[in-house]
Amino acid sequence: MIHLLRTPKISPNDDRLLVVRFLVEDGEQVKKGREIVELEGAKTVVAVESPVAGIFYPFQEVGTEVPIGGIVGVITPTPMTRSDILLALADDDTRQADAPVPSTPGSGVRFSKAAAAWLDDNGLVADRFAGHGLVTVSRLRAMLADEGNGRPNGVRQGVAPSPGRPGANRRVLLAGAGPGAHQVLDILLRDSESEVIGLLDDNPEKHARVIRGIPVLGPLEHMNVLATQNKADSVLCTTPTAISFRQKVGVMAREAGLQLATAIHASAIISETASIAPGSVIGALCYIGPETILGENCFLSSRTTFEHHNQIGSWVTTGPNVATSGLVVVGSGVRFGSGIVVEPKVIIGDNATVASGSVVTNDIPAHAILKRGSDGKPILQPRKANP
Amino acid sequence: MNIPASCLRQAITIRLVEERLLELYALGEVHGTVHTCVGQEWSGVAVCAALRKGDTIFSNHRGHGHFLSWCDDVEGLIGEILGRSSGVCGGWGGSQHLAVAGFFSNGIVGGMGPVSAGAAMAHKLRGGGDIAVLFIGDGGMNQGVVFETFNAASRFDLPLLIVCEINGIAQSTAIDTVLAGSLAGRAASFDIDIVEGDTWHPEALLASAQRAVTQVRSRSRPVLLCVHTFRLNPHSKGDDLRPRALLDDYRQRDLLCQWFAAADGDIHTLRESCRMRVERAVQNALAAPMACGIETPFPARADVIWRPAVSPGGSLVTRLRNGWEKALSGDSRVLFLGEDVADPYGGAFKVSKGLSSRFPERVYNMPISEAAMVGLGVGLALSGLRPVIEIMFGDFLTLAFDQLCNHAAKFHDMYGGRFHVPLVVRTPMGGRRGYGPTHSQSLEKHFLGIPGLQVAAIHHRLDCEAMLSRLPGWIQHPLLLIENKTAYGLDGAAGVLEGFVYQETGGLFPTLRIHPGLQPDVLIFGYGGMLVEIEAAMDRLFVDHDVLCAAIVPTMLHPFDMDPVFEALRETHRMVIVEEGAGFAGLGAEVVAMIHERGVGPVRIKRLSGIALAIPAAVSAEATHLPDARAIVGAVLAMMHGR
């Protein structure tokens, strides 16, 4: 079996990468995980590791630009001549189908004339569809319809909602009566458009308690009944980090016919062109930049900055002082600690975790954990033990 | 008389076998018919006595005697004619289609001519001194391909012995009523020497045959051995209109008849031993199981697996040329023959430019004899070489149809699956060059569906260089390779549709899929030169009309793999089929039929093809005649709007 080493996609805007240097010799025996080649995009240099043990043969020269998905080299189990490798590759019909490599211009998107006109008519910016391939009007409609349904956006699935704000909360139930409830009450008790009517919590010890004048009504499983009794319109989750809990609340709210409420601190600044899906808590002094999309049910602690043209998935949580630069993509279920800086155009995969104090310069794959070593340098753990 | 005992025994055996076969026929044991050579036996006996192992015989419908003289396989012959699996071809060939090592017969009068010349050419190239032999009746000497064979055999100094069995009759027609000039004159005009003999003087015939064979072998030149003889029995069964008296007359002259009249003596003893042998063979054959099918030469394919398509850079013609160069340098069995293929001309479309300079002994010009050229290729391929025959324009393939359909395509199956014809015939099709009605057609549909004949159509995105370099090692069955005139100049990497995904299936002849990455509205199906039009249409449909199309572009047209089409159609349920040739009963029709048979569900299909008239030469008229991107766009839009 011959393994192909292909150029990875490292940012939405690089459709080809420059071969900077090879870190192993032509024909060298390499171990699995050994760094093979350095590739440079517009912003970063990445090292590609060998997926298997074997013998490496380069297929490109230093200084060439290789399209994303192009073959940089191969790893063979035994020594082979170049022509044998080519023959073997051609012969190997049973090889797994490779991921398709669409040929698109630099932005990775192409609009039909009708779609381009439609964008114009609706005052939408083409940039936000980068990487979406062929876009027709019906595709645009479908994307925007998805957003209207409040469907979560996974990274690179690339559903791009139009800018928008959730509707009014009116009578709100809060799910979770822990410390987060205090943060949320701090926001909503000042909000003239919201009336918090009660809290729900599964811990019986908290039932019948009152927090800042609001009663804990009962367990979560009675949401449906309690909402009807108390004529609730919406529900909001107050537990920042328990993602499964946040997801559960979302499902129960829908089943109970409730809206997801949104809590945005009066001191937060939200750009006119940013889009906020319902269900999120946005703490004091947060900033959501222009054209940034925030998925549903996120919990942003104070001083979270998502700069312009970010795509943030659902159920994302941040500690205080997390800041992304422009064009960052954050998958759903990503957890940020506190005091984190993210470089432009970085892509953070679904359910990744970023430790406090990290400076994120490279992409983080889904389910991976970016830690800080004892020397302060970042360490990327490929996958959580139990994603 | 001084006839070797082995020859005597052979002649007697042949007579007894055929007489016994006629008895079995009368008893209803023979399915079909038998052409016996009763009265002509000495011809085969004499010629084969002069041959040696390594020589190759090509025989005709009246070939039992030739066959037994060559290999003496009485059991194999009788088993074959009685339709038993013990037959030499497992019962698939029957009386007229026999094959063992060094022997092949076929039922097309004259058709084996160029095939025998091809085998002679292979012998000559190998340089071992072996020769090829063609047995042909005097009726066959009016067949055009035989003249083509004479010409090629003589001009290329091929070691070919042509044995003409002159019995004065063809089926029911007296030869002198249909033959102008003379047989000798035919040979003379091609500068072919003649040796004569007859079956009433076997000793002299043995000597003549020996002389002819020696001459062919030593001079590497064709010789015509004229064997005067008489067919004592009807053409096949009960179809003899000749006067009784004439037949009786010849029966009395026939040596075997005379000998068999004696009730004792050496001949009688010999005859008895031969008779017992024949009888044993008959009983064994009758006890053997009836013939059954052989395994299909084209295995069913696995699931569709898509991988990135290559889209190679450089013009198609350059890549074809490079591919053939690799094929020639990588495999010494490869020969590249055709009209005007040699340098400095390098072929009408320059595919072979430079090849004859590099491989002068394997790339050369052929006379304008399409049938003989392809037949020659069949003989070369049957001899283990890897001939590639260029037909200058696809329109001229019709002249070689018999060689492709009745020879190249049949041999593997009808000889019981034991012989292969790894022949490539390649040719450009298609219009848009103003060449007019006889140089612009896409005739490949006429060659689709012939069992045993593979037909592939190259398009400009195919990595044909890699394909051709591997072709000699891959090919087992004849392959007709269709190119397209307008595609020769196209760069395989240029103009790849932005935003669409190009993928292909595996193998040497992958199916290309162009996909928008999203749910397409309509599927477009086409092949070869139509790819350019399909791509242009897909682009226009997306940009101007907001419609997403996918395309399926096969290269192997027969045997045809429908799975990629089924898979793609499940996505769209709408399909436009586009073919440059006349659409009636074409590949598109077959695809529609297969979709219907499979029951893919409700689908809407439109077909586009060339208009059913001769292709006009005038540029404006030609343009409206052939389907193009505009027509595809129109068909897709009509379909989108429910029309």
Ligand SMILES: Cc1ncc(C[n+]2csc(CCOP(=O)(O)OP(=O)(O)O)c2C)c(N)n1
């Ligand atoms: C191309 C072709 N045309 C016609 C026939 C039908 N056919 C079979 S044998 C035969 C007569 C052939 O005469 P000749 O070549 O003299 O051979 P003979 O039968 O006399 O041995 C004919 C017309 C055929 N088999 N092939």
